[in-house]
Amino acid sequence: MTVLDARSLNRAALARQSLLDRADRSVLDAVAHLGGMQAQEPQEPFVGLWSRLRDFAPSALSGLLTGRRVVRTHLMRRTVHLVTADDVLAWRSRHDAMLRGRVLGTYRRELEGVDLDELAAAGRAVMADGEPRSMGDLARAVAGRWPDAGPRPLGEMLVAALIPMVQLPPRGLWRTRAGVRNAPVAAWLGREVDPPAPPGTDPVGEALVRRYLAAYGPAASADLRAWCGLAGLPAAVAAVRGELVAFRDERGRRLLDLPDAPRPDPDTPAPVRFLPAFDNAVLGYQDRGRIIDDAHRGLSVTGARFVLVDGRVSATWTVEDGDTVTVTPLRPLTRAERIEVDEEGRALASFLSEGDSDRVRVAAAPS
Secondary structure (H helix, E strand, C coil), X not given: CCEECHHHHHHHHHHHCCCXXXXXXXXXXXXXXXXXXXXXXCCHHHHHHHCCECCCCXXXXXXXXXXXXXXXXXXXXXXXXXXXXXXXXXXXXXXXXHHHHHHHHHHCCCCCCCCHHHHHHHHXXXXXXXXXXXXXXXXXXXXXXXXXXXHHHHHHHHHHHHCCEEECCCCCCXXXXXXXXXXXXXXXXXXXXXXXXXXXXXXXXXXXXXXXXXXXXXXXXXHHHHHHCCCCHHHHHHHHHHHCEEEEECCCCEEEECCCCXXXXXXXXXXXXXXXXXXXXXXXXXXXXXXXXXXXXHHHHCCCEEEEECCEEEEEEEEECCCEEEEEECCCCCHHHHHHHHHHHHHHHHHHCCXXXXXXXXXXXXX
16 A cells, blocks of 8 residues: 655645645635635634635635625534535534534533523524524523523533524624624525434535545545544445545555545645644644644644745744734744745735735744
């Protein structure tokens, strides 16, 4: 069986994430291809798309949000993701058990004795008037029936698990600050989420295997689960196994892939790319060694924004003084690498400021 080294896996991931060459696809197609984008920080998907698409216009994503073609919702790993309307309708039921389990894992003591079906019914009754609500408002509206639980556990269970919800615009629009207002998926999109599949079948799980490999492969089953957080996927993997090809990585893990998916030459040059916080190009794997060194892995869950140099996480970046992109290297950069980081950083600063600034500061590298 062919063994793929870390560099080969890196170039394959970059190609599928449109981080080797910016893609010409539409914003809607890009969000669909990526299987959604991590979006708990509302402005971060704009940077993720800018780094992946040629001629990306932020108004295109804002228009998809207000036009109800993409939505912000709790989905993979119980985190807020930007996903297409079609995908949230098709996928949400398959995520129900995981979402409930993850909220209970955080608030098991507080929610002990709360009948979740009764809580869901109470929440739906409150939302039946068609008015969007914050999580706090919804929790306070039902808290009288479960005074010992506390509003935060009740609200998170309702908004993140029991009732399929979306976060409404203006939250998530370009350069806009807005609080979270929630509405049921069915009310916002005019259609109920698809019902669960019949017992013994898992069409959504099988679709997720294919979609994940198209955007992240080659990958192990553990990587797939790390991306979506779902249990019960071995059966889905087995069901589509005949469509896939297999490799091994340098640790001996079995990797699966779509036969015709891109696997570039490992010596393919990789341009500098700036990633937003919590980008799934880093978080979407159990083994993140293809893109980030173990020494820096902890940064991936802190909200650090990364700079890829030669395809790997080599620096972090922030915006200071409102308009200056500041890059902090995690390793010494060559002169050529610093020049490329500076050029891409100037382009990012111009994008973020809508042309008002191209200021970049690259801090000293660690010795």
